[in-house]
Amino acid sequence: MERRLAPAVAGRGAQSVDVPTRFGLATREVDGDWRDYVESLDGPAVKLRTFVTEERPKSILSFNRSPDIFFDRSVNAYRGCEHGCVYCFARPTHAYHDLSPGLDFETRLFAKPNAAELLRATLAKSNYRPRPIAMGTNTDPYQPIERRYRITREVLEVCFDARHPVTITTKSDRVCDDIDLLAEMARMRLVAVAISVTSLDPLLSAKLEPRAASPSKRLSALEKLAEAGVPTHCSVAPVIPAITDEFMEEIVQRAAANGVGSVGWIPLRLPHEVAPLFREWLSVHFPERGDKVMSIVRSIRGGKDNDPDFFTRLRPTGVWADMFRARFRLACKRAGIGKNTFELDCTRFRPPETGGQMRLL
Template sequence: MRAIKGRGAASSQQSRRFNLPQNEADGDWMDLREQIDGTAPSQRTTVVELHPKTILSFNRSPDIPFDRSVNAYQGCEHGCIYCFARPTHAYHDLSPGLDFETKLFAKPSAARLLRETLAKPGYVPAPIAMGTNTDPYQPIEARYRITRDVLELCLETRHPVTITTKSDRLLRDLDLLAELAKLKLVAVGVSVTSLDSALSRLLEPRAASPSKRLDALGVLVKAGVPCHVSVAPVIPSITDSDLERILAEAAARGVPAATWIIVRLPHEVAPLFREWLEVHFPERAEKVMAIIRSLRGGRDNDPRFGKRMSAQGVWGDLFRRRFRVAMQRHGIQRPQIDLDCSSFRRPSSDGQLSLL
């Protein structure tokens, strides 16, 4: 198994949850395939447009601070090997591995569908979360501008929205973010996993560099946009050594708040992550997985409500203590997201705002 340049996953591992057919390369010719067939072509990114009937998803999870979200894209070209959204590609009979990074889905009608939902007489506003599944500012946003369309609608209707991203591309929408901020309608979280650019290229091959993400936070601060740095995910013996330094760099840019999340490996993410470790860090693969299992009650992943987002055991206590001490040292607080839901102006389905 070898790394694929510009991609996070090293293979197209198929899902076994839905009894999909399994394909495995085998035979003596494997050792000579490059001599016979030449170097395999690079994986190209393709985008299929989806036209769903609704765009606003609701949840009742007690582990997350929002009850509704908009996911403009499925699959993510950033290619983060640890992404907990990878298993969603199995529902399309596609691989959570390379297919998740290369076979993307876009929803161009997202803003129109959201307008229709907001126009319903019984709709009650609450912050809409973007970036909870795949990144709303992944590279194809430059072409589709779906995230910008949704933000324009939120500004028009005075609807609160939160954003989570690993990209500095959100600065292209700084005009909207600044206007939303003036009305207490937006909060932004930027995820920084490591300060090591070389490591970042292995973990998150097509995401913005760590320095660009931190600088983007600095720009948001100066523009008056409520924001925080998310040290996420923390991967033991891979990225955890940067935890304190990330907070220091964020504080130096005036970022007032921070959060952290331990790595999650649901469903197909666990074997993909183990494969990634064997390719890039074989000498410490067993150590990393042993610590992760100790954090997850002896399993690669703990899916239980109340447990899936938290770190257990001695290692969990250590990470929490380190984070708390670093926050105190740099004067950083937990994010206090207090957005205005009282100014909502219901639109009509034809694009006009209601007078009521």
């Protein structure tokens, strides 16, 4: 009997809301007759609206002690991400709030309008000691709603006023909206920007990362930032076996040609609820290739869908992993580019003025 595949959800990465979670999130029941009736009238692809809830947290600076990542503190202006990258390792965080790591993660967003105010108060404390703040570690600081809220811009202005170093990771060319401020910060060695480029195929990107900037826009943004003197890093991430790995060499070449100072790669990670979401995505978009993809993923993760352990979670093992490393190393050698460490300056730090005012000079 021929298997009938579910239709793709238009403009979204996840294909459903009902994803098994660790927190007993209730399964959402939809009457089958009702669904059939709606699809007979409107067609199977339902365009979902995005909802944004404003929240007022009491703190904005998060600290971590992970020994295998380069930062120990971060700011996340938003929760959830409209980019809808199906592989996003941050999706499980929505389950903590009784929301689905699937479609809820990309349609039920939270914005923190008081983020800059909270950060200013934190940096002004007498016992605060500066180290680079990472932005974009959980959800993208330049996702589409940033154009309306401008929270990321406000946070950067606080950091500039305090001469506090920042690193930014994004998949959006919207980062160039702040290129004036980033260029000023770069002159003081206060900022570095990384942009993830997953593939060079806009059609594939539209399936993997439906509301992120196209690959060409991301590469163009890297070029503009580099021209403005902003330290830039191109992250070929994630590398998805048998889906995106074919673009690895050309992305490295294009990044080098655009004046990018550093490149790196990160293998696909499928923690917690991301694994079933990704499997579902494969069944919709690449049904003939799904078993092969997951077989390779398991081969680099010790026979499991995911390896959560420190160090090994970012350093896969096995024949396939060794091949990817060799390919990437050779691509970097041919392009004359490598992975650099951008040394940001913490010595310029000055506690910001409180009361909502910034210095004139």
